[in-house]
Amino acid sequence: MRYIARSLFARTALTLALAFIVFQAATFWVVYRTLIVPVAERSADDLAGLIVLSAQTWVELPPETRAAFESELARRHGLRLTTIDVGATAKAPRFAFRTQIEAALSRRVGHAIALRGVPGSTAAWLAIPVGGHDLRVGFFPDRYAVKPPLAAIAVVAVGAFLSLLTALFLVRRITVPLARAAQAASQVGAGELPDPLPETGPAELAELARRFNTMAAEVRELLDNRTTLLAGISHDLRTPMTRLQLNLEMLRDAPAPARIDRAVADLADMNRLITGYLALARTTQPEAKGRFDLAGLLEEVAADAGLPWAGAAPCEVEAGRLAVRRIVSNLVQNAQRYGGPSVELAIECADSAARVIVRDAGAGIPDDQLEKVFRPFYRLETSRSQATGGTGLGLAIVRQLAETNGWKVGLKNRATGGLEAVLEIPR
Template sequence: MKRVSLFQRSLLAVGTGLLIALAVSATLGYVYVLRPLAERSADDFSALLVLSARTWAELPPDTRPAFVEELQDAHALAVSTPVRPASVESIQAHPYLALLHESLHRRLQQEEDLRLSESPLGQFHVDLRVSEHWLRFSFTKQRITPRPNRALIGMAIATLSTAFLVAFLLARHVSAPVRALEASTHKLATVGASAEVPDSDIRELHNLGRAMQAMANEVAIQQQHQQVLLAGVSHDLRTPLSRMKMAIGMMEDDLPSTVRQRLESDIAEMDLLIGAQLTLSRAQQVEAAQPISIQTVLQEWVDAEQALSPIPIRLRMSADLGERAVASTALRRILGNLIQNATRYGATEVQVVVRKRQQRLFFAVRDNGPGIAPELRDAVFRPFYRIDASRQRATGGAGLGLAIARQLAETHGWRLRLVNRAKPGCAFWLCMD
């Protein structure tokens, strides 16, 4: 199902409502303001034309040129006596001329005494017959005022612009508190109850924010209890394990070698699980950031991992990393777990890549192993999850390495994700803002 944001939905709803309201207003304005105004203007213009034609007919011939000149100067009307009146009317595309034709027809009472036409040069002609004389009044489009079509188009453009602007501002105002609440929710998911949910003057959002803050506080308390319980149980279990190791050592001559090796292997595996549980519980504690030289420290870490790794580990870094305040212990543990995971499961080479883009640091651990299926990308970060449980004794580990890495990243506000490569293998990317 395609989901839309609250801003988009609010913009659509408010914009649609405003468009309907403004469209109704524009229609009413056209019907009750623009059209009556155009009809009044056409009626006044027709009165001027008829009066001018009758005045011209009543004037002595020697005074008519002066009258024609006065019409040209005062009203932008050119008067002439055509050889024959226009026979074709072309007023359909000009609503104002249609109104003018109706008004002239009412005044003249005779349809055969009236012709309206348009010349190829863009001039309009009104031919009137008065006292057996045909007079042609010519004028340009600029003489037509008002122009209902242009006014309507202008109103439509203004309506659309106003509707979009008002809808955008209203939708932004409505969705802003929700976006702030969403950002606070993400902070609650990463750093826990220490992130404050902003208060809102909207009652529903205020109640929702308070409920989320209370839930986050309760979850934080439960996590603290869980950490204390795990740490206590894991610590207490190591005491009987130590006694079991001592007992096996004392009974070395009384036990067959295969039984002794099996017991020692089981105890070592239990000790590994207990240690991993302790590490996972501590991974939820935020470490204070300290300024370090990224290039120097990473080179030291990779050299230390290389000393314990049976396969080559290659480090590639940007030249402009410089110093950065980071939780160095958490970062080293994340990269160490990723490198060990790559060397443990079939890789013959591991690459550690560090890049800087603006103020963000990107760490990548790449391998050329068998890779991980896309549907398992999230599952591999779950505690104790193993893609192939039969490999546990052959490869070692408790299935907590990636879970610890993800928990450390989320605790410190970083992002860790798995990306399959085009070549065989996979790449784990750690993004640090």
């Protein structure tokens, strides 16, 4: 119960409901003071004028016509005129705006008038001394009493009820998606991949769901990469460690320079593997952006890799220089390793984006595996030998660096043979 009272749904619904009720009450008070009370006072004054005028008319009429006048007055206006004492000694029945009627009668008559009642009757009576007669005037409050308070109360009640329903509806539309997001967040925190949140409803909630779904997929991909990374480490390090241990055991009995060289080579392989794993792990954070000439950077990469470079017009971009250099270097090394010696490095500089292109003349990659080669440890050559290929992390690092920094990288087979790798950097 305490959780429900502290929930956003309950608090927001209660706040809206109270606000609507206060608004309804304030509206009723304004209508009551500016409309109902003036109308009631006017009605009370009209009734008092009718009573006084009827009494004065009765006095001025001949005695033989007074009975007919009394009958017509009762039929048309519900007023009773008589000189007989009707026994109105009790308090008059309570009805709305009785005070206003007594005040109007007092003003008309010239002295205080208090309405009285007859036991067992619903009529209200008053005595008016006029023309030497003590006239008793009676009327039924149900005919003259105004009943707007009941109508106003009904309006306030219905308004409050509708306001509460509206508040509950609006708050539910907001809190239900938030509750789903909270539950999905707890699943993500537990390492699970929740079902995608519905990207519907108001624009803000739909955008929240869209961004959460993207975040959940990225977290899941990060966890998968971590698992794959740890599995790759345990798998790839086992072979050189086993060879190293074997060489060390054999060195006990027969020391030989060749075995020492093999042990050193195994250590170099392990160091290369660990360096690759650490490089992949560091690609999860974007590099700070800076403005530099992309054509000049490609000239440096081409010189380091021994590639011909015909030069290009300056092409300034705002990006992480080290990340760009690393991606291009990995693409060039990959092309040189698998695409043969004929590797070409080019640049296309447009207003919207700059494109770095690495072309080779190798055998290419089957179309159904152009995306798979970006997975960590995925290799078309399955021997995992350092002599025939790397660890399968080069293109994985390229893709991870590109996505982390908001760039695009892709592969496609060339019509003339070979592979073309393209890095696209928005300008």
